[in-house]
Amino acid sequence: MKKIEYIELGATLFVPATHKNLSEIICAQKYPQLKSVVIDTEDGINKEALEDALVQIQKVLYSLKRSELFVFIRPRDPQVLKQLLDYEGIEKIEGFVLPKFSLENGFEYVQLLKERAFYMMPSIEGRELFEHDKLLKLRELLLQHKSKILLIRFGLEDMLGVLGMRRKCEDNIFDIAVTSSIVGNFIAIFKSVGFAVSGGVYPCFKEKEGFIKDLKRDLYEGLFSKTIIHPDQIEPAHHVYKVTQEELQEALEITQSSEAVFAQNAKMAESSTMLPWATTIIKRAAVYGVN
Numbered sequence: 499m500k501k502i503e504y505i506e507l508g509a510t511l512f513v514p515a516t517h518k519n520l521s522e523i524i525c526a527q528k529y530p531q532l533k534s535v536v537i538d539t540e541d542g543i544n545k546e547a548l549e550d551a552l553v554q555i556q557k558v559l560y561s562l563k564r565s566e567l568f569v570f571i572r573p574r575d576p577q578v579l580k581q582l583l584d585y586e587g588i589e590k591i592e593g594f595v596l597p598k599f600s601l602e603n604g605f606e607y608v609q610l611l612k613e614r615a616f617y618m619m620p621s622i623e624g625r626e627l628f629e630h631d632k633l634l635k636l637r638e639l640l641l642q643h644k645s646k647i648l649l650i651r652f653g654l655e656d657m658l659g660v661l662g663m664r665r666k667c668e669d670n671i672f673d674i675a676v677t678s679s680i681v682g683n684f685i686a687i688f689k690s691v692g693f694a695v696s697g698g699v700y701p702c703f704k705e706k707e708g709f710i711k712d713l714k715r716d717l718y719e720g721l722f723s724k725t726i727i728h729p730d731q732i733e734p735a736h737h738v739y740k741v742t743q744e745e746l747q748e749a750l751e752i753t754q755s756s757e758a759v760f761a762q763n764a765k766m767a768e769s770s771t772m773l774p775w776a777t778t779i780i781k782r783a784a785v786y787g788v789n
Contacts, residue, residue: 623653
């Protein structure tokens with residue numbers, strides 16, 4: 499299992515396992531600027547297409563060669579994950595997105611993977627999103643496997659579905675009272691113990707300005723990496739993930755300073771408390787560049 503940091507994932511393209519260009523995409527031939535991809539056997543396909551999807555995965559695993567692109571699979575459930583783990587060539591991928599991760603199936607998911615060299619990205623999408631105590635229980639389960647967890651994901655569309663809502667392209671989830679409180683609580687629970695949390699999907703794939711606004715708000719709220727559903731969203735995401743020259747300079751000063759507290763551009767800087775932010779900024783600059 500090669501070392502990966504969540505900063506390197508960038509915009510993560512979810513591709514149905516039945517997609518006609520699946521092989522070209524995951525072999526980094528079709529979208530060379532893409533940094534991470536998820537082969538989807540869950541919400542991206544109908545249940546009736548599952549067997550065809552698994553056959554397709556077997557074929558692409560056979561021809562898959564290691565590249566700069568990080569490849570993950572989203573199994574439909576723990577039973578499908580168990581099946582996938584037996585496929586020849588499965589060791590060529592980086593890991594799995596674990597959908598509908600809950601108190602009912604979470605233990606089964608991690609038991610299947612705990613002795614295997616794969617990263618996990620649990621996606622919490624059910625009633626647990628709305629129940630603080632249950633989120634804490636899931637956090638305790640995931641803390642036991644922290645070194646193998648790249649990101650914690652949340653099911654934004656699933657959450658809206660439970661609430662009977664559908665946002666417009668100009669809406670941001672942090673501007674709606676109920677969704678802001680749910681996601682804010684989710685971020686606080688997982689980021690406070692060192693997990694990274696990814697941004698939810700932006701469904702309007704032809705709306706570039708709205709997508710960029712959504713990405714910037716993600717960063718403001720402490721989210722990084724973005725579930726994307728269209729290749730047109732790759733380049734704008736990676737551009738937003740660049741840092742400014744001022745941010746980089748401040749981050750370097752914080753990491754290099756021998757002073758506990760010092761003045762920085764007319765504001766206070768604390769070396770110890772601001773170190774996580776500074777480290778992230780420096781890593782983003784290394785991966786995505788500086789504006």
